[in-house]
Amino acid sequence: MEMNEESILAWNIIEKTNANLFLTGKAGTGKTTFLKRLKELSPKRMIVLAPTGIAAINAGGMTIHSFFQLPFSPYVPGTTFGSGETETLISSASSSDNIIRS
Template sequence: TSYDMADMVLTDEMQKAYDLIENTTECLYITGKAGTGKTTFLKYLVENTHKNLMVAASTGIAAINAGGVTLHSLFN
């Protein structure tokens, strides 16, 4: 069975980021070390926000995992 992102419990830091994203019109990026939950948070965000998002990553594998595209293809 697949994990339902709606059941995910956000950390305090993720909740602050989610609230910021929901309440701004600015362009934002998410960064962090490997294994910090960036991709998991992005998947949650995509499923739970009313906003239109562009998901891009620096590498092909990261882009595939996040359901996005590479930065190169985004700006090409």
């Protein structure tokens, strides 16, 4: 994988900080290749999330809705999902060093 200036910057942010990173780009720009290489070489624990099933499969991750166990119905801010679900989400996310959305 050839690294350009932007991918080197993204790599360094992930490896040297605890900052969140939103990885975006047009089709064919190497996002999935970058993520696969990062997962292969990084000692950090990470979760790769994607908005669609196809993107999640390609990136070796899971959909945002699946990970956070979001309901299929609309969510109204200020309401709750149900008993204990918020604690489960926080527990799942806190066991990872990084959550990467592809």
